[in-house]
Structure formats: C-alpha cells, structure tokens
Amino acid sequence: MKKVYIYQQAKSAMQSGKKNSDFWLVVPVCDEQQRWPDAIMSWVSCQGTESQNRYRFTSQEMAVKFAQNSGFDYQIITKKNKKITPKSYASNFTQ
DSSP states (O other), rough: OOEEEEEOOOOOOOOOSSSOOSEEEEEEEEOOGGEEEETTTTEEESSOGGOOEEEEESSSSHHHHHHHHOOOOEEEOOOOOOOOOOOGGGGGGOO
8 A cells, every 4th residue: 555644834934924835735655665775866766756746635634535535545744833922123122
C-alpha cells in the first residue's frame, strides 16, 4: 500500500500573510527501498515519479476521503498554531 502525508502547508517566510496556507496537501512518499544516492548529481533518486505529485484539497476530510478511496496508507500531520501577542510601537522604547 502506498503511503501519503496529509498536511496544511505553512505560510511563506518571505511574507507576513497566510496566502496559500488554507488548503490541505496529499503528498505521496517514496519508500526507502526505492531510493538511492546519485553520485554524479549528488541528490537522492527515486524509482517512481509519483512522489512528485501533490494533490490540493479545501478540507482535511476531503483529503482523507481521497486517500481512503485511492487505497493509500495515510498519516495526518497537524499544524501547530502560533500565538501572536499584540504589541504597540511604543513598547520598543520602554525600559
């Protein structure tokens, strides 16, 4: 059975907004037996190309249902929510 990860993508470090982080990804994982180091290019090769596919869904339930209907063994990775404490500009100058 093929293994997949289901997770929400983190926000980009290059911006403060949360664009493209509200959907769920289903990403197939390449098995360790099918991987080998490529000495010429210095990267890890994989026998299949299915690990390059990414499936996007609007909810976790839809992603899980897709994995179950496709016969995938899935693992859900939950995102840790960051707690933002509001600050004022004046607090930079207090001692």
